[in-house]
Amino acid sequence: MTEIMGRKVQHRSESKLKLLRRLFFLTFGAILMAVGLEIFLIPNKVIDGGITGISIMLSHITGWSLGVFLFILNLPFFFMGYKQIGKTFAFSTLYGIVVLSVATVFLHPVPSLTNDVLLATVFGGITIGVGVGIVIRTGGSLDGTEILAILVNQKIPFSVGETIMFLNLFILGAAGFVFGWDRAMYSLIAYFIAYKTIDVVIQGLDESKSVWIISENYQEIGDAILARLGRGVTYLNGEGAYTGDDKRVIFCVITRLEEAKLKSIIEDHDPSAFLAVAGINEVRGGRFKKKDIH
Incomplete structure (x- = not known):
């Protein structure tokens, strides 16, 4: 009581x-x-x-x-x-x-x-x-x-x-x-x-961005993002609509200030990798930390 x-x-x-x-x-x-x-x-x-x-x-x-x-x-x-x-x-x-x-x-x-x-x-x-x-x-x-x-x-x-x-x-x-x-x-x-x-x-000045990467060297790129950016990554299973080949897709969330470094990591491991970056209005939970005034 x-x-x-x-x-x-x-x-x-x-x-x-x-x-x-x-x-x-x-x-x-x-x-x-x-x-x-x-x-x-x-x-x-x-x-x-x-x-x-x-x-x-x-x-x-x-x-x-x-x-x-x-x-x-x-x-x-x-x-x-x-x-x-x-x-x-x-x-x-x-x-x-x-x-x-x-x-x-x-x-x-x-x-x-x-x-x-x-x-x-x-x-x-x-x-x-x-x-x-x-x-x-x-x-x-x-x-x-x-x-x-x-x-x-x-x-x-x-x-x-x-x-x-x-x-x-x-x-x-x-x-x-x-x-x-x-x-x-x-x-x-x-x-x-x-x-x-x-x-x-x-x-915020550190606006969040979602990143999607498709590469044959997904493991190396994922490990490098973990080691050099300290960001968690998620591996997703995908399939190419044209070729029917199985693909591994890397998904992660970074800040705007980390975008240049991420591109450098991808360039080092697979210059021909597919990369898509989009802005995110809000991120909560997981290992991603972002300051808020609430």
């Missing part, structure tokens, strides 16, 4: 620690996005995409606080996310948006760090990308456009990424009428930088 009670206490402590960690990263990511907006982009009349971009333009036109529009326009998507995607995601999103809205209010009086539009565009895009990436990895979102794209994707023949890009083209195009076409082009650059930075934050 004592042991069972001890396990329950430990489980509760781990749950509280996990919740505090989630709240910390959601808060940190939302504040980073607010910094990118209020310290870099908005003072230089450059916008971000999605609901955030619409909010910036409405704030400029009406003179109302940006935080008000961020909260009001994203609120309907919270309810959509709650019903369709899940309670944890929805409340993480709501918390992140509230922090973002409040942070933009407090940061609005702070002067911009630079009046150079290009510098503001680059560093604003990077800061926003890091912030949004952290929130997404923590299980939330800071823009209702992503939720809308996920829900609409079930009814239209376009991917989530294509839907978001299509919506943002209209939003960033509208910036040309509000702030001028040069600022619209800077906004497009900021959005692209933020988009790529989000990928880096979510996938």
Whole structure:
């Protein structure tokens, strides 16, 4: 009985620690996005995409606080996310948006760090990308456009990424009428930088890759990968459709930084070996270790 009670206490402590960690990263990511907006982009009349971009333009036109529009326009998507995607995601999103809205209010009086539009565009895009990436990895979102794209994707023949890009083209195009076409082009650059930075934050600099190798010297190549890369390999049985010959296929998972070394190993043992490399969004379990902030 004592042991069972001890396990329950430990489980509760781990749950509280996990919740505090989630709240910390959601808060940190939302504040980073607010910094990118209020310290870099908005003072230089450059916008971000999605609901955030619409909010910036409405704030400029009406003179109302940006935080008000961020909260009001994203609120309907919270309810959509709650019903369709899940309670944890929805409340993480709501918390992140509230922090973002409040942070933009407090940061609005702070002067911009630079009046150079290009510098503001680059560093604003990077800061926003890091912030949004952290929130997404923590299980939330800071823009209702992503939720809308996920829900609409079930009814239209376009991917989530294509839907978001299509919506943002209209939003960033509208910036040309509000702030001028040069600022619209800077906004497009900021959005692209933020988009790529989000990928880096979510996938990590050591992005994982799956590797498939077909070679007569599979044993030597597999042993070399184990010895020189320290990566586990799996041997699969295959059959050539054209020749009908039995083949041994090597499968392994590496990081992007190990790709060049892997190719060197294959070149040393069988220059004519078949090699296929593909990106992987997530790897769990086994001997493969990859850092995550969850």
